[in-house]
Amino acid sequence: MDFKLEIAKKISNITDMEEAKVLDLMEIPPQPNMGDYAFPCFQLAKVMRKAPNMIAKELAEKVEKDNIVEKAEAAGGYLNFFVNKEEFIKQVINQVIEQGDKYGTSDEGEGKTVLVEFSSPNIAKPFHIGHLVNTITGNAIEKIFKHLGYKTVKLNHIGDYGTQFGKLISAYKRWGDDEVIEKDPINELLKIYVKFHDEAEKDPSLENEGRMYFKQLEDGEPEAVALWEKFRELSLKEFKKLYKDFNIEFDSYAGESFYSDKMPEVIEILKDKNLLKESNGAQIVDLEQFNLPPCMIIKSDGATIYATRDLAAAIYRKRTYDFFKSLYVVGNTQALHFKQFFSVLKLAGFDWADDCVHVGTSLVKFADRKLASRKGDVIYAKEVVDEAVEKTLEIINTKNPNLENKEDVAKKVGMGAIIYTFLKNNMDRDIIFSWEDMLSFEGESGPYVQYSYVRGKSILKKAGNIDENPDLSYLKTEDEYNLVKQLGFFKETVKQAADRYEPFVINRYVTDLAKAYNKFYNTHPILTAEKEVRDARLALTKAVTNVLDIGLNLLGIQTPESM
RNA sequence: GCGCCUGUAGCUCAGUUGGAUAGAGCAACGGACUUCUAAUCCGUGUGCCAGGGGUUCGACUCCCUUCAGGCGCACCA
Numbered sequence: 070m071d072f073k074l075e076i077a078k079k080i081s082n083i084t085d086m087e088e089a090k091v092l093d094l095m096e097i098p099p100q101p102n103m104g105d106y107a108f109p110c111f112q113l114a115k116v117m118r119k120a121p122n123m124i125a126k127e128l129a130e131k132v133e134k135d136n137i138v139e140k141a142e143a144a145g146g147y148l149n150f151f152v153n154k155e156e157f158i159k160q161v162i163n164q165v166i167e168q169g170d171k172y173g174t175s176d177e178g179e180g181k182t183v184l185v186e187f188s189s190p191n192i193a194k195p196f197h198i199g200h201l202v203n204t205i206t207g208n209a210i211e212k213i214f215k216h217l218g219y220k221t222v223k224l225n226h227i228g229d230y231g232t233q234f235g236k237l238i239s240a241y242k243r244w245g246d247d248e249v250i251e252k253d254p255i256n257e258l259l260k261i262y263v264k265f266h267d268e269a270e271k272d273p274s275l276e277n278e279g280r281m282y283f284k285q286l287e288d289g290e291p292e293a294v295a296l297w298e299k300f301r302e303l304s305l306k307e308f309k310k311l312y313k314d315f316n317i318e319f320d321s322y323a324g325e326s327f328y329s330d331k332m333p334e335v336i337e338i339l340k341d342k343n344l345l346k347e348s349n350g351a352q353i354v355d356l357e358q359f360n361l362p363p364c365m366i367i368k369s370d371g372a373t374i375y376a377t378r379d380l381a382a383a384i385y386r387k388r389t390y391d392f393f394k395s396l397y398v399v400g401n402t403q404a405l406h407f408k409q410f411f412s413v414l415k416l417a418g419f420d421w422a423d424d425c426v427h428v429g430t431s432l433v434k435f436a437d438r439k440l441a442s443r444k445g446d447v448i449y450a451k452e453v454v455d456e457a458v459e460k461t462l463e464i465i466n467t468k469n470p471n472l473e474n475k476e477d478v479a480k481k482v483g484m485g486a487i488i489y490t491f492l493k494n495n496m497d498r499d500i501i502f503s504w505e506d507m508l509s510f511e512g513e514s515g516p517y518v519q520y521s522y523v524r525g526k527s528i529l530k531k532a533g534n535i536d537e538n539p540d541l542s543y544l545k546t547e548d549e550y551n552l553v554k555q556l557g558f559f560k561e562t563v564k565q566a567a568d569r570y571e572p573f574v575i576n577r578y579v580t581d582l583a584k585a586y587n588k589f590y591n592t593h594p595i596l597t598a599e600k601e602v603r604d605a606r607l608a609l610t611k612a613v614t615n616v617l618d619i620g621l622n623l624l625g626i627q628t629p630e631s632m
Numbered sequence: 633g634c635g636c637c638u639g640u641a642g643c644u645c646a647g648u649u650g651g652a653u654a655g656a657g658c659a660a661c662g663g664a665c666u667u668c669u670a671a672u673c674c675g676u677g678u679g680c681c682a683g684g685g686g687u688u689c690g691a692c693u694c695c696c697u698u699c700a701g702g703c704g705c706a707c708c709a
Contacts, residue, residue: 099652109651111689121689146689147652191709228709325709351707360635361705368707375709404636405704429637432703468671482671494645497637499702505658506644510671512657513645520671528668558648565648577646580656591664591673632671 104149121146178219181393191228207398227324235283401429457483489515521583539604
């Protein structure tokens with residue numbers, strides 16, 4: 070039973086306002102002593118032609134009292150509701166425990182598919198911190214939608230196409246050393262690629278050679294294709310190591326090259342609709358009616374460009390998956406490109422263009438460029454992971470040296486710290502990278518929430534068998550009630566995170582829940598309390614650890630059993 | 633020049649989509665471990681919500697404008 074909904078019904082019954090509208094207006098009072106739910110009467114004032122505080126008073130009298138609403142009280146223009154706490158506590162905890170890891174799920178996504186494109190690194194280029202932020206964000210968004218019942222598909226749109234690969238083939242044929250490449254593929258490939266650029270400055274004919282190999286690649290020359298496949302495989306192997314660390318698996322690695330043969334159709338469609346226009350030798354789609362710069366489709370040299378590939382990919386995906394929504398988790402800096410490309414889809418008559426959403430992720434910046442990296446001037450994902458895990462191991466060795474599976478725990482906690490930091494704030498804001506923030510394991514942090522979970526788990530373990538049907542009326546303190554209230558918010562939190570495409574909403578929620586539990590934990594004994602109280606508190610603890618576990622997992626943060 | 637984003641406590645950021653006295657963490661200081669894991673908890677302060685107009689019962693929130701910072705503006709992705 071949903072208390073908020075029940076109260077909305079009651080209000081709707083005694084006013085002319087629809088239930089949905091009431092629900093929308095309802096809020097939580099700023100102070101707990103003011104009540105559990107509040108209904109502002111200001112909007113009714115216009116219709117009823119009465120002062121809001123008068124209306125609140127009248128409604129307070131009329132509201133039906135029962136085992137849900139204990140008291141309704143007017144406070145200025147607000148009508149405040151006090152629910153039957155005992156009943157509320159019972160409902161919430163039982164629901165959490167019964168539903169287990171399904172708690173907070175919904176059927177809103179039933180039968181609907183949501184595509185999530187994220188990560189999308191480039192072949193033979195290092196995976197840097199920007200990719201990491203993007204990967205972590207996309208992963209969380211996918212999990213959130215999945216929890217709401219959507220079928221989700223994780224797409225890794227690998228950057229594996231373009232003249233750069235012709236250059237790489239050329240570089241490889243000149244300076245490639247398989248033995249060295251096997252050891253550290255991405256860095257070595259990057260090295261020879263950079264060398265190619267340096268040499269090309271001295272000898273411009275190299276550029277032609279690069280273009281030639283790309284042409285061979287496009288024409289399907291076996292040798293060029295074989296090399297390209299080799300680079301792709303080596304790179305993917307590296308990327309997958311990192312994905313494994315973060316427990317991420319993609320459903321598709323179809324990259325740019327996959328769509329290379331699907332572009333002629335796009336061009337046909339645009340031609341048919343009379344959308345292509347010649348401009349300075351290039352073919353563009355004019356977007357003036359959207360107040361946007363034109364979108365380039367074919368370059369003046371006849372080659373296609375990324376917008377063309379994105380169009381081909383979108384059409385292919387609609388056909389293949391018949392998506393309800395197609396999310397592009399890509400950096401904020403590319404906002405314009407997505408506006409343009411979605412607009413072209415719309416002009417081409419694809420009404421599902423509105424179901425395509427660019428979820429713009431934060432730009433990572435450095436307060437002091439020199440301190441950006443411990444080694445160089447960019448930060449690689451691996452570097453961040455290694456630092457975080459190492460720092461965690463140090464802490465474990467001082468705080469809990471006898472811990473089992475130290476390495477495993479250090480990994481979960483270190484990664485947790487990274488994920489938490491990247492999903493801490495809304496994505497319109499840039500992330501100012503600092504090692505201090507990243508490696509701070511106190512206060513609002515991943516380890517803080519994991520620690521709260523571990524403490525709860527530890528108690529449950531010590532308790533052994535717990536009463537399946539405890540008398541929850543023994544949960545009488547304010548700390549306990551606040552904790553239960555927090556548990557009750559979970560469902561709308563997940564919904565909100567999905568509606569806003571913002572994982573940080575979940576992040577704040579688990580933090581608040583952990584805070585409430587820590588407060589409770591520090592002031593009230595559990596195992597040593599008298600039997601009835603102990604049983605009730607164990608049930609509460611079980612519910613809290615369950616929701617912390619779900620919430621953290623939605624973010625991609627794993628939960629150790631001890632730390 | 634145009635477009636988008638940001639501006640809230642010393643720092644990093646929330647602020648339930650227009651509601652009640654604007655909140656957290658960090659940093660500083662003080663307190664709580666022979667007691668369920670102190671990676672914890674409790675206590676002590678701070679605000680021209682960038683500035684100026686407007687909209688209305690009511691604005692950190694919406695509109696206009698100024699200032700400051702960031703990102704982006706076709707042959708890279």
